[in-house]
Amino acid sequence: MSYTLFLAPALLLAPANPNGAPAPIELTDHTDEVFSLVFSPDGKRLASASKDRTVRLWDAATGDAGAVLKGNTSDALRVAFAPDGKTVACAGADGHVHVWEVASGKAVLAFKAHANWACGLAYSSDGKLLATAGADKTAAVWDAATGERRVTFTGHPAEVWAVAFAPDGKTVASAGKDKAIRLWSAATAEERQSLTGHGGEVFTLAFRDANTLLSCSGDKSACVWDLNKGEATARLAGHTAGVFTVALCEGRAFTASDDRSARVWDLATGKQVAALPNHKSGVYAVAVSADGKTVATAGKDRLIRLYPRAK
Template sequence: MKLAGLNTIENAHEESVWAVTWVPETDSRPPLLLTGSLDESVKIWESDDLILKGTNTGHCLGVVSVACHPSGVIAASASLDSFVRVFDVETNATIATLEAPPSEVWQMKFDPKGTVLAVAGGGSASVKLWDTATWQLIVTLSVPRPESSKPSDKGGSGKFVLSVAWSLDGRNLACGSMDGTISVFDVARAKFLHHLEGHFMPVRSLAYSPIHPRVLYSASDDAHIHMYDAEGKSLVGAMSGHSSWVLSMDVSPDGTALATGSSDRTVRLWDLSMRAAVQTMSSHKDQVWGVAFRPPGVTGVRAGRLVSVSDDKSISLYDYS
């Protein structure tokens, strides 16, 4: 497995770029890229050439997360202004505006079928689930305090929720918190199942394996990447190599590799069978806030793609093979 630099766009935004996701291809167009920035905008890019297709405004504070529906038709952006804007990718028309008081929202993801949008609720120590047919709130999942935490942690700051990930079947939802704990929920029953422990600093990124349904990967400010058996509640592996916070992570579509972005300004590619980093890319000059593999199924294109975004305002695109 290997990464090769393809294209970098400097000054892609006017401020730090904190969020990136792929927009799956549709019958009428190839895949696109969405980026979100502290400049309050969301930009849409043609994927391989990184040609700007459109700029979406509508938030009054920085955009910290972007997510795309599996259909590739609609997407969502979350901002520090406590709003989630759902919009049509082609026309930029606003489909829904979701309000998430009393605190800002952080990461969000659509479930595999596209019927539910999960939004990490930041300081509210909860995850909100929204019905994508009606855009009504289904339920608010409150993250319980781990039994092992100290009584002095009752302030709730440790339960600040940063990241979310859906299991492959959409039945379970994992969310990562500021205190390093990961909470797993049964979505249909809106029931907390258990915590996964092992990190001691914020868990900023989570992803389930596309080939091992029980395996959950996590990335943390403690500079470690963990592998969990999310149902067996056990830590099955740990990887380290970054010299600072691991801010972002994604699993390759074939499930054999992991990409991470760090505040050490690098993107690393990890071989999951070896549980070791096999390549380090240094195209960014500042913290790497987002990495994402292109989803499979691109017509007429064999090569994989990885994208990364950074505080240096740039977007880098890599060939993954």
């Protein structure tokens, strides 16, 4: 089988020798669709969230199964590690957020965040706050230790699918079914900026730095936004169906699409530079470790594909 192996960004992304490169590890323990993936900050663990109502932890180097984290009463939609890697949180279709200790698998916090689907989830860079997005047309910021609500963002006229903290923790971005991206004060909930340009609903947001935001959409593209200019400076176009997830590592953007593929883009040029082999059906999630050497994909076919570290 021919495929592309991801190497560290400094080594670029180049086709591997199919006779010499290791095949991706396939993780098959989930019993239903996998919606979300994230690597721990140190890159040693991978967390996955699934329609089977579980969050699972994996050894990122070997694919060995770790703890199965339970508590969701419905689909586990979005998963996030705290910046210190000690806890992992999940937002679910029952509107709740659950938090577990990574080392022990012990549940440490659960709170009702939204009236129905809690679709987006993000930690602030200091780990003290959690942001959520919901199908109840709101986003919110919470105390990550207690689950106490800090502020609520009301302005989207439809379901909110995505939320992200700016690196300094002072700004929250949200987006969803109304196609618009809104930026808010994390302290006061004042709306600071609105970005428009996508032709479909927006599913995921990711800050590259304080002034650059990436978004992915049902319009089959991902956009790079210059927040100082208030406009999109690049559109990553090439997928043939909606793009569900965008993840970042240095100068690369990783996207996952309902067209069964995950692709990699050079942010300097906006050009596609690599692709992973297709899943059997839509790819909902892609994640890349902080060092850029390990990539994971997952989706509707229930499989997680883990691409091993380059030797």
